[in-house]
Amino acid sequence: MPLTSAPLTLFLAIELETRFAAHAAQGILLGFVSQELFCLTYAWLSLRFNWLICWLVRWGVFFAATAAFAHSTAPLAVIFAGVVSVFLLVLRQWPKRQAQVDKVKEPTWEFPARMVVATGFVLGLTAIAPMLGPLVSGLLAPLSIFAPMFATFTHRFHGTVAARQILLGVVTSALSAESSSLSLAA
Numbered sequence: 001m002p003l004t005s006a007p008l009t010l011f012l013a014i015e016l017e018t019r020f021a022a023h024a025a026q027g028i029l030l031g032f033v034s035q036e037l038f039c040l041t042y043a044w045l046s047l048r049f050n051w052l053i054c055w056l057v058r059w060g061v062f063f064a065a066t067a068a069f070a071h072s073t074a075p076l077a078v079i080f081a082g083v084v085s086v087f088l089l090v091l092r093q094w095p096k097r098q099a100q101v102d103k104v105k106e107p108t109w110e111f112p113a114r115m116v117v118a119t120g121f122v123l124g125l126t127a128i129a130p131m132l133g134p135l136v137s138g139l140l141a142p143l144s145i146f147a148p149m150f151a152t153f154t155h156r157f158h159g160t161v162a163a164r165q166i167l168l169g170v171v172t173s174a175l176s177a178e179s180s181s182l183s184l185a186a
Helices: 005-045 051-069 076-093 110-132 134-143 146-158 160-185
Strands: none
Touching (some): 005 076, 005 110, 005 134, 005 146, 051 134, 110 146, 146 160
């Protein structure tokens, strides 16, 4: 679900006009590629490494992909076709290995902390969007603070299989968010 990108696009349209928000929506589409790549990276790394290494490397992948797209000028149809192609490639390359999900009780502070961080991200990105411009603002919007937090906490408290299941859910739900971003950009 577009839990950060949809509110961000709405706030940008209200504060900075619909043209800015439409350009940001194109960036959001490209940002989904970065998100899908970091989900795939975490899924594969989780087979061998602990949550901290997975968390650090996946951020590097996200920001490297985002930097690569920062100056993109491709037409909307090409961007969407590329996003869908990466989506299908990620699903095809997803690790198939399964194991038992560990049952552990999370700390009581975990869920409220996730909500505060995610809300702060949306508000902060909206505030600095004029400085970043529409494309970079859009590229960062799918960052989906929820997905990294859920995956990392789940990996830490419930194991790698549960973390990969969450990330696969993020990847598969991204297609609906990509469709909503396409309609906003058009």
